[in-house]
Amino acid sequence: MPDRPEPTFPTPDVVALHLTASRRRILEVLRDCGPRTDAEIAECWMDGDGSADRWEGRLPGLVGRSTWKLEFLGWIDADGDRWKLTSIGSAALAAKA
DSSP: OOOOOSOOOOOHHHHHHHOOHHHHHHHHHHHHHOSBOHHHHHHHHHHHHTOHHHHTTOHHHHHHHHHHHHHHHTSEEEETTEEEEOHHHHHHHHHHO
16 A cells, blocks of 8 residues: 555545545544444444444445545544544534535
8 A cells, every 4th residue: 555645634625526425424433433443333334323224234345445545535544453533534524514
């Protein structure tokens, strides 16, 4: 993996391009549930909106495919084996609110 660039600040254009519904939900989970692994993010996501039946086991894969992009943007950081929301990630959520 290449070195991570400086965090990407959530300008309106950046938010429109990068903050998809699933990435937004991951940021919301980390804000509401605290640092989590990919599997724990999926669990908190489904507990929060009752969507377990709809995902049929696919959600952990979606989370895993999304967290790398959020990390690359600087919107989440690794904290041991868990992910945590950064201040820039919080700003991205606020910008889309």
